[in-house]
Amino acid sequence: MDRAAYHQGPFGSAHVGRDAIAAHWTATLSRQKDPVVWFGVPIVSVDRAAVEWWCILHDPATGVPRTAAGCLVLRLAEDGRCTQFHEYWHGAQDTAVEPSAEWLT
Structure with a gap:
């Protein structure tokens, strides 16, 4: 989509x-280097979808890890293509934290 x-x-x-x-x-x-990414179960409606995500990345220059987690919210056109993609996230610098077992369910 051009727009x-x-x-x-x-x-x-x-x-x-x-x-x-x-x-x-x-x-x-x-x-970013060596990403490890987890996704939750997507929530899908007629023209919208949302999914939580969690990742651990490493700075390519220093190798220092970072952890971030957030949510993606998508608006879909009638043909199923994404027209709007909103991302919200929080990060923890200089640490690698895997998601808890509760988060993964």
Whole structure:
């Protein structure tokens, strides 16, 4: 979708269009190493979906781990493609923390 948008948090500017979204994710992923990612069970409605996520990443320069957890909220077009992608997350610097067993259920 040419007008698809990715929003990181509620206050930042949206990355609008496929090229802008791809450029953002290319830059973001280049600053991360050895990701380990967990996803919760998605919640899906007619034109929306949401899923929780948890990850441990490492700084490519120092190897220092980081833990982050958050939620993705998607709005879907009639053809099933994502038109709006909102991500909310929290991070813990300089530590690797796996999700609890309760989180995984």
